Amino acid sequence: MSADETTTTVPGAAGPLTEDHRRVLRDLSDVERRPGAPKPDAILTMDDVQRRFGGMTAVDVDHLEVQEGTITALIGPNGAGKTTLFNLVTGFDTPNSGRWSFQGRPLAGKGAAAVAKAGMVRTFQLTKALSRLTVLQNMLLASPANPGENLFLSWLPFTWKKHEAEATEKAMEILARFKLDTKAGDFAGSLSGGQRKLLEMARALMTDPTMVMLDEPMAGVNPALVQSLLGHIQALRDEGMTVLFVEHDMHAVRHISDWVVVMAEGRLVAEGPPETVMKDQAVVDAYLGAHHDTDLGDDSLLDPAILARLEAEEENR
Amino acid sequence: MDEILRIVTQTLAELIAPTTAAYAIAAIGLNLHFGYTGLLNMGQAGFMLLGAYGFGIATIAGAPFFVALLVALVAGTLFALILGLPTLQLRGDYLAIVTISAAEIIRWVGRSTWLQEWTGGASGLQGRDFKESFHALSPLPDGRTAIGPLEYINTGSDSWWTRIFAWGLVALILLLVWLITRSPWGRVLKGIREDEDAVRALGKNVYSYKMQALVLGGAIGALGGVVYALPLAIAPDAMGRTMTFFAWTVLLLGGAATVFGPVLGAMVFFAAYMLMRTGMRSLTSNTGLGDVITTTNVEQIGGMLVGVTLMLLVIFRPQGILGNKKELAFNVR
DSSP states (O other): OOHHHHHHOOTTOOOSOOHHHHHHHHHHHTSOSSTTOOOTTEEEEEEEEEEEETTEEEEEEEEEEEETTOEEEEEOSTTSSHHHHHHHHTTSSOOSEEEEEETTEEOTTOOHHHHHHTTEEEOOSSOOOOTTSBHHHHHHHTOTTOGGGSHHHHTOGGGTHHHHHHHHHHHHHHHHHTTOGGGTTSBGGGSOHHHHHHHHHHHHHHTOOSEEEEESTTTTOOHHHHHHHHHHHHHHHHTTOEEEEEOOOHHHHHHHOSEEEEEETTEEEEEEOHHHHTTOHHHIIIIIOTTTTSOTTOGGGGSHHHHHHHHHHHHHO | OHHHHHHHHHHHHHHTOHHHHHHHHHHHHHIIIIIITOOOOSOHHHHHHHHHHHHHHHHHTTOOHHHHHHHHHHHHHHHHHHHHHHHTTSOHHHHHHHHHHHHHHHHHHHHSSTTHHHHOGGGOBOHHHHSHHHHHTOOSOSSEEEETTEEEESSSTTBHHHHHHHHHHHHHHHHHHHHHHTSHHHHHHHHHHHOHHHHHHTTOOHHHHHHHHHHHHHHHHHHHHHHHHTTSOBOGGGSSHHHHHHHHHHHHHHOTTOSSHHHHHHHHHHHHHHHHHHHHHHHHHHSGGGGTSOGGGHHHHHHHHHHHHHHHHHHHOTTTTTOOTTTOSOOOO
């Protein structure tokens, strides 16, 4: 990613389709609309991934492929196993069975650090900005292969000053793009919830990832920031990264994702482009309910009478 | 008036006492564990005792001074590895439990008759058996030197040479810790202290970093044990849980996660501790206070007050004298 690209990206603007994006959409248009459909360029492939907690099967995915260079949304009702699947793939949890490969290399059984080093970096549903480090320190911490992080070199500043200076420059560029550069010296704990989400995403970018896994990036974010967050996620794709994200906000999913994977009760129930998958009867039944077209941000929902009517309809359905 | 002068002199003497330096070193090690990495080591006295044993036994076996010092470092390192390998992948409280019991095991094994041939059992190792090589290193001439009100022999157990060596070692270790904690390595430790999953998600091997911190802090603790033994003897019962809690008080008083905190903490702690005890002793024998507290109870009351101080510190000023409250609320991993 060059400096030019980072400055010309305007967050929040959907903008015209880039050449790469058009190609991605073309590739996806031929993919079958069924769970576990094969993709032309899968960057992440999972097989028979199972995770049981006692008698409960949290994740039971037979096959899933994620197309390279896309924004893929992973949706499903609460308890569908989305975050568990995330934890498994990123090495934060161990499956009872299953295998998966990233860029053709098997990753199952690898620890979280190894997964991140392989180029798959994640963020967390409950943001893990390190609040007692400054914003800049958070960024620098993510810089890969820093010789100063080796104990035996750490006491010799001349061995790592150069890397540190380059990393600082890169960090400030990324922070500027996320409009956090003025906060560089503040403790991350002083940021607002939305800014922490931005910082976590910016920090993930410091590792030069090939795939970014975002666990509910919009959760708890001020609506004013949502637009800009969406813009940033699209920018990741436009720079060639693959994005897989878990999200509950259906507007966000519809707005930015190229492909949607739906989970319910640990299994995949549907796959497809956002426009069609949300009309899939299995999805509607499993998840969205009859009122998925109702804007959940609509003020009229605050009216108890309307709410009661909707609930009654839901029950009689 | 003489009485007051004596109390003040004794208090001043504690500021540069070798024991103060020993605790400062132990607290610097503990600072790497707890202050920077968030590891709860409740058995720093175990590291110190092992270091002292390693040094003493090696010297008695005929090792030169610096080889014996190396043996102490290796002993601390091995102890850290043994404790860390199974526990550092678990939650932080496991390490606390394992370290506190392991330190007790070291003490009980040391004072048992099983290894008496080497450890001297409950009575420990006599100072004269292991101090010769250390005293032989002294560049100071024979005789005594007085600086202000403080007067000690030049070379010997309670000597200027012991003080110079002890505080020289403190300075060296401080320099090392200052250098490594301001580096990117230190930044990773601070990240781990706050949230190890976040650091793991950025591709750092958290287990390895925690192990490095545990080993380094433990080895420094072992050096502290050597310094503690140099003016005294190696007595297992003097290096038990009380020692661990004193080291914690020193660290929290000075300020965890600060470079100079442990040193300042040790000085303030031991000066205050001495002032309190000599002061109380003087009051009990010269005033009506003696009717309430007998002279023999002064030690016990002193120990109790240390406990109260530790509690008050943790509650009201967890950042200690030098710490930054924003940076350090209690983070336990």
